[in-house]
Amino acid sequence: MSQRVKIKQILLSDRTNYEVTVKGWVRTFRNNQFIALNDGSTNNNLQVVVNEADMDPALFRRITRGAAIAVTGEIIPSLGKGQKVELKTAVLEILGDCDAEVYPIQPQKQSLEFMREIAHLRFRTNTFGAVFRIRHSLAFAVHQFFNEKGFVYLHTPIITASDAEGAGEMFRVTTLDMKKPPLNEKGEIDYKEDFFGRATNLTVSGQLEGELGAMAFGDIYTFGPTFRAENSNTARHLAEFWMIEPEMAFYELKDNMDLAEEFIKYVIRYSLEHNREDLDFLAQRLLDEEKQKPQADRSPMGLIEKLEFVLNNEFMRITYTEAIDILKNSKPNKNKKFQFPVEEWGTDLQSEHERYLVEKHFQKPVILTDYPAAIKSFYMKQNEDGKTVRAMDILFPGIGEIVGGSQREENYDKLVKRMEELQIPVEELYWYLDTRRFGTAPHAGFGLGFERLVLFVTGMTNIRDVIPFPRTPKSAEF
Numbered sequence: 001m002s003q004r005v006k007i008k009q010i011l012l013s014d015r016t017n018y019e020v021t022v023k024g025w026v027r028t029f030r031n032n033q034f035i036a037l038n039d040g041s042t043n044n045n046l047q048v049v050v051n052e053a054d055m056d057p058a059l060f061r062r063i064t065r066g067a068a069i070a071v072t073g074e075i076i077p078s079l080g081k082g083q084k085v086e087l088k089t090a091v092l093e094i095l096g097d098c099d100a101e102v103y104p105i106q107p108q109k110q111s112l113e114f115m116r117e118i119a120h121l122r123f124r125t126n127t128f129g130a131v132f133r134i135r136h137s138l139a140f141a142v143h144q145f146f147n148e149k150g151f152v153y154l155h156t157p158i159i160t161a162s163d164a165e166g167a168g169e170m171f172r173v174t175t176l177d178m179k180k181p182p183l184n185e186k187g188e189i190d191y192k193e194d195f196f197g198r199a200t201n202l203t204v205s206g207q208l209e210g211e212l213g214a215m216a217f218g219d220i221y222t223f224g225p226t227f228r229a230e231n232s233n234t235a236r237h238l239a240e241f242w243m244i245e246p247e248m249a250f251y252e253l254k255d256n257m258d259l260a261e262e263f264i265k266y267v268i269r270y271s272l273e274h275n276r277e278d279l280d281f282l283a284q285r286l287l288d289e290e291k292q293k294p295q296a297d298r299s300p301m302g303l304i305e306k307l308e309f310v311l312n313n314e315f316m317r318i319t320y321t322e323a324i325d326i327l328k329n330s331k332p333n334k335n336k337k338f339q340f341p342v343e344e345w346g347t348d349l350q351s352e353h354e355r356y357l358v359e360k361h362f363q364k365p366v367i368l369t370d371y372p373a374a375i376k377s378f379y380m381k382q383n384e385d386g387k388t389v390r391a392m393d394i395l396f397p398g399i400g401e402i403v404g405g406s407q408r409e410e411n412y413d414k415l416v417k418r419m420e421e422l423q424i425p426v427e428e429l430y431w432y433l434d435t436r437r438f439g440t441a442p443h444a445g446f447g448l449g450f451e452r453l454v455l456f457v458t459g460m461t462n463i464r465d466v467i468p469f470p471r472t473p474k475s476a477e478f
């Protein structure tokens with residue numbers, strides 16, 4: 001057997017009349033003659049031509065949809081339409097049989113909801129092949145961007161005793177016997193007896209540890225899984241998602257916004273340059289879906305146009321206060337079309353408000369800054385007005401919040417005071433506060449939800465379809 005070659009490589013070149021071995025899975029088998037073979041390197045299949053007369057009938061019958069096969073033969077110019085080259089089979093070997101009758105993946109279109117039930121097999125479809133190759137590329141681009149800028153990739157802990165966001169939405173990690181947990185004098189579970197000698201959780205964010213890194217390396221980023229036990233059953237929320245969190249010493253809010261915008265544009269550009277085939281496939285898929293909708297609900301831009309639009313336009317930057325004014329005076333607010341009417345300064349923005357700003361009012365990505373302190377986390381830098389903090393959220397069309405970040409409060413006294421107000425355990429977080437005691441400096445950072453980025457770039461509409469195995473309320477299959 002000659003050396004195995006990936007199908008992508010064969011299809012990229014015009015070369016013919018050479019021998020190869022390919023290995024992959026049968027997508028279709030047409031006219032007892034043409035196998036569409038896919039090996040995952042590209043959505044495009046290699047046409048493999050077999051001659052029934054040359055083959056052992058028992059072997060021939062085992063060429064079925066879904067089977068894994070190895071084929072050695074010659075790459076020749078294709079006579080048929082639709083492909084430049086094809087593989088003329090000399091030797092065909094069945095590596096793994098597949099009973100096409102019971103194989104869950106069928107040649108006709110199947111719903112994304114059904115695909116979620118067979119997430120263990122859905123990578124073998126064109127849509128999910130494209131989505132997860134793009135996801136890979138975006139992850140690679142994230143590392144390349146920060147590496148080029150001299151950031152240190154810092155691995156922050158996954159098991160932690162602290163609640164970085166102070167929101168209390170954590171999954172407990174314990175080895176205690178749930179049937180008979182040890183109790184203390186007060187009758188409460190005694191976590192001193194637990195594995196770590198204290199209560200621990202899965203992390204909601206690597207930020208606090210990231211800040212420690214920034215105060216030594218200058219610029220760091222994390223990229224890892226984070227966990228939220230919030231009971232949000234939406235198309236934008238996961239219980240386990242991946243977050244990228246850069247943290248930069250000597251950055252103020254504006255530097256933070258500039259970096260976030262440059263970063264998002266960089267990774268989108270990377271994907272346009274490296275995933276064109278897969279993006280074109282998903283763009284066509286989206287177009288077909290849009291055709292089912294009434295004209296008025298169709299999006300004005302195709303997927304590629306939408307990505308290019310983000311690259312070519314500056315994000316709109318406004319304060320929370322300005323946004324509230326726009327929303328208060330907006331048509332849907334006056335006509336009582338919002339589920340949550342916007343009445344006064346200080347209320348948290350709901351996704352319907354964010355989407356109005358981005359999709360209707362500005363029609364481009366928006367960075368909202370300077371939120372009321374009361375609706376943001378304890379660590380954000382307090383503004384002079386005594387009401388707002390130097391927060392920034394980036395809102396994207398079709399997505400809502402894609403980035404949340406801020407300049408951090410670097411003043412020890414102000415930070416401690418705020419923590420006490422919010423009943424954040426000051427003693428437990430002594431290590432976090434130490435950065436403010438020993439050589440504190442202005443610094444800032446943000447968190448980008450990786451799946452929300454993948455959603456935007458692929459044009460998919462449900463976050464469950466852009467992570468291989470989604471974890472959501474009442475669902476942890478596979």
Ligand code: 4AD
Pocket residue numbers: 164165204205206207228236237238239241243245246401402403404405406445446447448449450451452
């Ligand atoms: O706004 P969040 O909660 O901010 C933080 O965690 C900060 N510590 C980040 C920082 O400043 N270093 O989350 C950041 C982003 C959100 O903008 C969103 O994109 C994503 O993480 N995110 C989620 N993605 C999927 N499912 C969820 N349940 C998410 N919660 C947040």
Ligand code: MG
Pocket residue numbers: 393401403404
């Ligand atoms: Mg947020």
